Amino acid sequence: MQTVFQHCCLLIWIACCVAIATAPTFAADQAVSFELDIQPILTAQACNSGACHGKQRGQNGFQLSLLGFDPEFDHAAVSRDARGRRIFPASPENSLLLLKATAELPHGGGRKLERGSDDYQTLVQWIRQGAPRRVDGEPTLVKVTLERDSFSLTPSQAESLKVTAHYSDDSTRDVTRLATYLSNDDAVVSVDATGVIQAGSLPGETAVMARYMNHIEVANVVIPQTEPLPPAVFESLPRNGFIDELVYEKLQTLGIEPSPSVEDHVFLRRVSLDLIGRLPTVEETRAFLDGSESETPAQRRAKLVDQLLERPEFADHWAVFWADLLRPNPYRVGIKAVMNYDNWIRQQFRDEVPYDTFVRQLVTAKGSTWQNGAATLYRDRRSPDEVATMVSQLFLGIRLDCAKCHHHPFERWSQQDFYQFAAYFSKVGYKGTGLSPPISGGEEVVFTSSKGTVSHPLTGETMTPTPLFEIAEVEGDDPVAENHGDPTDPRDALAKWMTSTDNDFFAQVHVNRTWGILMGRGLVEPVDDLRTTNPATNPKLLSALANDFQASGYDFKHLLKTITLSQVYLHSSEPTASNVADRLNYSRHYRRRLRAEVLADAVADVTQTTESFQAMPPDSRANQVWTTRVNSIFLDTFGRPNENQDPPCERTPDSTVTQALHLMNSQQLDTRVRSDKGRAAELAASEKSPEQIVDELYLAIFTRYPTTDERDYAVELVTSAENRRSVIEDLMWAMLNSPEFSILN
Structure with a gap:
């Protein structure tokens, strides 16, 4: 045993002599910093990436913080963990850290460094100096x-x-x-x-x-396009405001010519479905298309938009978008709580509550979930970290999920930022029965507690509620001050900071989400992921829309009107040779499938039949359904969120084979087309001529008159049919299965 020990000592002595003899010469005062010199090497070589030693439990017993967000942890892992076996100051070149990195010993990550390279020499020098955590006078x-x-x-x-x-x-x-x-x-x-x-x-x-x-x-x-467009192309384009100016400025830079404007019937269908989620009736279509000659097209479009914004369907249509973002599973939080929540959301749109007020009421909600629907947000998200991720994503467009565990890999948000933000929700208290899925039927009261803290998971430090960034208007606020012995709700300070006109994120994420709904794609995608590494396709336009929205007093209808009356909104979806590859700059309108509720209601309007929904009054429309627990094969097929999916829910906009097969083969749809009380039966029994019948079908289903060829063909079918009703039903079925019906052009 003694002989073996002596032999090992001899080998180590020889290795040290060799290392000393071959070591490069460094200046005596050339100190190497772990944080400034060593961590950047580990990061550049992907040693601390999520696929390697940066994963949650590390790799093969060696763990580093993801992308180097925790220097203290990483220094300990390299220099002290595993009894310090990874470094050998007596012979730095024979350190396990370097032998693995140069693949001189088996290494799952392969060769990361070459002997003699700059990075290799830096690591050798650091180990020779004793692997210090910091050096004297080290900057940051x-x-x-x-x-x-x-x-x-x-x-x-x-x-x-x-x-x-x-x-x-x-x-x-x-x-x-x-x-x-x-x-x-x-x-x-x-x-x-x-x-x-x-x-x-x-x-x-x-x-x-x-x-x-x-x-x-x-x-x-x-x-840009290799063939620039002549300036005259853009000089001749009509402009209805700052949207057009900024979009055309970008298109001119890229050399992309926009598609021409759509005809009146396309605008009528597009804006009606966009603003109220409902097809125009036959009478409304006729009135618009055959409108007064005393009005210009622009005047008729502005008048139509004003009328649509005052329709009762407006509130239900837009409430569904926010229900996707806010509405929880009723079996988790209780059916009555979800119904009150849904009613509260819809009432905000009926009352035309400004957007900043809407958000403040949600963020600071308290009271009974059976009386104040907004309080249900806190019945569903019960811990500060859960609320923080939802609120920051929905109302600021900042996704903080990554920063909960480590520094955000694509943004500036740190763990410290996350838990300081989560501390705003530390004093949310509860009275009541709590949750007991899958029933959870009890009432719960949300209130401001005098207790409650959030601690940093690594340091244990108690976090002070702190905004993600400073803005002038709210400087000096003390979110945890006491007021006459009653606890002050930190959420009040948060709501003030969030909705401040100096907080650009607040307005930008809302206008971006709205722009995405109306235009088929957000200026930033995903629409609630505003970050430096995911820039807007047109930053000037995003900023201008947000500023205009703020100046209007966060008036949502003003925002909708501004967008829908722009020339850019009027672009045809038909691509040109110039813009066929454009997916980002709105040189043409981007086609999209109708949302599930909108398509279901369109089928009801076309067939003049109603669908019966569980837990809903008779003759209710699909966009009035208050919970995804209401059974509907049609709505589920066309992308309604799963009832067990946590909000915010993102729908898949793509068309699927299942959807096409459902429209073609659904017995329920066939029954509605062939209903004795439906439109087809009514037309067949009427005194209307074949021409009038065909016109009504096209006006009801496609919001336009048929072309000459379409009219001649359909009229011939109706005229020569032995069973007029059967032909009308077949025509209606074929038109409902066409892309022109289910795709918004």
């Missing part, structure tokens, strides 16, 4: 910058990014080779590990992220 990393943050490239052109790190002592470093890069769309522009961006072969635009130690910068890259 303040920010990173890009030498250029915008590029206009030709197809297949390459350019290089240059990343500079800035420190608290005013020093800088070129960290281009240690930064990591990601393109939002590799098909348009790719980027390699060295920061070289490569344009694709087709025109387009995207953003490229550069990240260095949790600091992020973004470069916007545009590949």
Whole structure:
């Protein structure tokens, strides 16, 4: 045993001598910092990525914080964990950390470093110095910058990014080779590990992220059309306001010609379904299409929008969008609570409550869930961290989920930010029976408690309610001050900060969500993910819409009117040779399938039949259904959220084979088409001529008159039929199964 020990000591002594003999010479005062020099290497080599040692329990017994968000933890993991076996200061080159990284010992991640490389030498020097956590006078990393943050490239052109790190002592470093890069769309522009961006072969635009130690910068890259359009193309376009000016400015830069404006019948169908979720009646369509010659087209469109915004269907239609975002599972929080919640949401739209008031009432809600529907938000989300993620996503467009466990990989939000924000909900108290799924039928009262804290999960520190960023208007607020012995609700300060006109996120996420609903795609996608690394396709337009919305007093109808009366909203969905590849800049209208409730109500209106819904009064419409627990195969087939899905619910807008098969084969739909009390039976029994019958079918289903060929063909079918009703029913069935009915152009 003694001989073996002596032999091992001899080998170590020899290794040390060899290491000393071959070690590079460093300046004596060249101290190496773990946080400034070593962690960037681990990050650049993806050692602390989610696929490697940064995963929740690490990899093969070695764990690092994800993307280096916790330097203290990482230093301990490298230098002290596993009895310090990963480093060997007596012979740094023989440290396990380096032998694995150079693949001289088996390593699942393969070779990460080459012996003699700059990164290798830095690690050797750090280990030789005793692997210190910090060095004397060590500055902190303040920010990173890009030498250029915008590029206009030709197809297949390459350019290089240059990343500079800035420190608290005013020093800088070129960290281009240690930064990591990601393109939002590799098909348009790719980027390699060295920061070289490569344009694709087709025109387009995207953003490229550069990240260095949790600091992020973004470069916007545009590949315009190779053939620029003459200025006269855009000079001749009509403009109805700032939306048109900003969209056409961007299109001119890209060399994309917009599609022409739609005809009146397309606008009528589009704006009716968008604003009230209902098809125009035959009489309404005739009146608009055959309107007074004393009015200009623009005047008739403005008049129509004003009328639609005052229709009772408006409130139910828009309440459904917010029900998706807010409405919980009734078997979790109680059926009565969900019904009150749904009624509260709908009443806000009926009363035309300004958006900022609507949000303040939700965020600060208290009282009985049987009397104040808004309080149901807190019956469903019961812990501060759950409420924080929902509120920040819905009303600020900031997704904080990642920061709950670690520094957000694509944003500036840290764990500290998350739990300070969650602390605003620390004093939400409850009285009542609580939850008891799958029944949960009891009443619960939400109130402001005098107790309640949120602690940081790593440090144990008690968090003070703190906004995610400072704005001038709310500086000096004390969210935890006492008022005459009664606890002050921190949520009041939060609501004030959120709805301040100085908080750009608040207005921007709402106008972006609304724009996405009306235009088929948000200026930012997903619509509630506003971050530096996910920039708007038209930042000027997003800012202008938000400012206009704020100036209107957060008037939702004003926002809808501004968008629907723009020339951009009038664009045809038919692509041109110039804009066929455009998916981001609204040079044409983006087609989309009708939402489940809108399509169900359209079927009811066309067939002149009603559907009976459980737990609903007779003759109720689909967009009045207050819970997804109400059975409807049709609504489920066309994308209604699953009743067990947690809000906010995002619907899948894609058309599916199941939906097509349902329209073609549904016995329920066939019964409604062939109903003795339906439109087809009524037309067949009427004194109307075949021409009049065909016109009514087209006006009712497609919101337009038939073309000459369509009229001639359909009239011939009706005229020559032995059973007029059967032919009318077949025509109606065929038209209901056409894309023109279920797709909004």
